[in-house]
Amino acid sequence: MSPNPIPDPSSVRYDGPWAHKDVHANGIRFHVVEAEPAHRGRASNAPLVLLLHGFADFWWSWRHQLTGLSEQGFRVAAVDLRGYGDSDKPPRGYDGWTLAGDVAGLVRALGHSEATLVGHAEGGLVCWATAVLHPRLVRSIALVSSPHPVALKQAVLRDPPQRRAWLPNFLRYQPPRYGERLLTIDDGFEVERLLRQRAGRRWAHTAELVDTARRMRSAIRVPGAAHSALEYQRWAFRSQWRPDGARFMSAMREPVRIPVLSLYGEADRYILDGTLRREHRLAPGRRLIGIPEAGHYAHQESPDAVTTELAKLLG
Template sequence: MTEGDIDDQVTHHDALINGVRLHYVTAGPKDGDLVVLLHGFPEFWYSWRNQIPALVEEGYRVAALDMRGYNESEKPQDVESYEIEQLVGDVVGFIDHLGEESAHVVSHDWGGAVAWALGIAQPEVIDKLVVMNAPHPAAFARNLDLDQLKRSWYVLFFQIPMLPEWLLTADDGQLVGDLFRDQAADPDAFSEDDVERYKEAFTKPGAATGAINYYRSYFRAIAEPMARSALPVVGQFFDPPGSEEIPVETLLLWGEQDEALGVDLSMGLDEWVPDIQVERYPAASHWVQCDAPEQVNADLIDFLAD
């Protein structure tokens, strides 16, 4: 799908939600079942360019958010603004802003982390949950072995002040572009126009700090309990933690060629998500919805319609 195709199919909006101005796009019939799309790092609403038309064709009302800190949304510069409770509050407020009490929530990467937390904290606002290449927090804690620590090196790197922002925005965001080009399993998953759009969004004033502050806030949230206990608490989102069970019908889609997250993170989740279906894509990367859009769309639509 070309850049012009998706731009012609969406309508842009801004709204004050949870105290922050958030940008989002909508498509599809106003009376369709609502599907909320939550992107990851370092993306924005455009990462769902292959899913939006497919969902609209099935009659869904689609709303894809620029999460706080990204693209056209407001970009608070303090780390505290990216605490998980604030991010969950954005989604709850977003669904309410759209006039609904609940919605299907489809997510990827950091959007998936927020969606998992939403399912733990306020499952009543989720009709069905879809997560792509984002680990359930308890599964991440369980699987934090040496291999996963090596894969997650960037979380520690992002704790350094200013240097990550400088590297990621240098040369008009060249390193951000490389993340999409070099890590995709399908060399045609991202066109040059796609990459330029990601680079432009990430290099907007304040965007790099906003995006990286997700990781800084997460690390702060786990640093104190880690100092108090020898137990593995890296997956902990709340202090004190609540139940990690998610009583929502859930679909996990996982690209097995993910360089940052091992495939083991997609296994053995029944303990925390009793009603879960898992689909793995051996030839797809972390960017699973871009590497395998037709298969992802088919699995997504089948799950939502079931």
Template sequence: MELQDKYVTVNGVRLHYVEAGEGPLVVLLHGFPEFWWTWRHQIPALVEAGFRVVAPDMRGYAQSDKPPRWQDYRMELLAADIAGLITELGEERAHVVGHDWGAAVAWGTATFHPEQVDRLVALNVPHPERMLHTLRTSFRQLRRSWYMFFFQIPWLPERLLRRGGRRALEGLYKDAKPGAYTAEDISRSEAALMGLGGLKGPIDYYRAALRQSPRRAQAQFTPIAAPTLVIWGEQDRHLLAEMADPDPRLVPDVRVERLPNASHWVHHDEPERVNALLVEHLQRQP
């Protein structure tokens, strides 16, 4: 399998992406603190299954542009990036798959640009309505989400993470299964996040999310038209497993697959199971 490095300008930003395969388009969206490399286990399996696979570095990350203001990372703009990417790739629609922040952007793309999302897959991030509701009502989740509030402080989170370097990244992955992340994986993430990319853009995702008024966020919740698969590693130390099931009024066509022994890094912990679920969902006939 040959991966091609490419660039495209959409929505005012230049995005780097890798591409492989031929067939229906699948867009893979990474989370924090990663980049396209996070999908190294999934890309070959999807190509073998007959898909054209594109995995971008999202804005603010690695080799993609890094707008300077936190306002540049509002969900409307992140979703517009993906909608524009699909169009620039010559397609009207695509399957959209995301993990962590990539899953949040996948939910946002299906909300703001439903006509461009064929099937949707979210890994270990709930529908935003469920996230907002749980943050409001669950002290357990609020306690787990402490870092989201810490990230609202200007410049200090970036400085501390950069000072922590490789050890900080290893700490983020400490709940993954032994062997799920290799030394090469950590080195690549360190280079992308702290070398090529810098930390301000990735942390600005959190700043933009929490600085939006809850009323405005709720006004954006409309039913997801795309058939949806939620894959959830139940050993997630950041997010409560009870959030995996979305409100059926907002996601009427949904299937939730729980992996009891996997962590937040579910696609690294159990790649073969995740790959099988992805292929099954994306190949499912209407």
């Protein structure tokens, strides 16, 4: 069976009750998908909610929250992060400082002075970084399966169950070229393997997961996407022995005093709840809420429950 053609970046621009646009920020172009607020007048007057996806994913991850939160009157935008989907894929800039600068630039480019940031997994780590490095632009943050960067590092070093769940794939993707090939061969099957491995059992056997896997497999095969996705993890690994990494982790020890909502799937076998409970002092006002029966992708597995909790945060 011959492989499918290499997808064009524009192939991620799926139709729906939203608009696709190009937004320039921090020196590059981002693909942003925006749902207009239902009943708060002009979009520019509604509170901005910016949705950030996780590893090997793209904006589609947030389809349920795009519609669900816009119907409640918020201006909601999901972005293909640097290197993903139909956003630009520069050769560098996958460090925590630059990624936080991307989000800060997007908030300004969308015409707002502040926003609530919502992130899944690695997208959540970008939320944490932006809240610390650009605090005036962040009204509140919500995380889905995304511990504080300091807590994650400590858990991997000190907690054997979390280390066994998280470290093997992280190390597996470090060698150059090997990781890119692993993510893209067999029409991106590795992405579907990760999705099924980390999803809760209830969602793992649904038609929606099959459709989501198909779209993710196509998106990771967009030229440059696999390499860019891996550069996030490679910087996180390499920087542990470099001054820029030490400075970043030192900066991340500054407590986040804005409202923080931390959501996790109670059936998540990848990021364990004990890891999420670490370092409470770094976000003293945080609310930690488990989503029953959901795995690592709670915002897709139990979208109504996640959207309800996000709406409470947004007020």
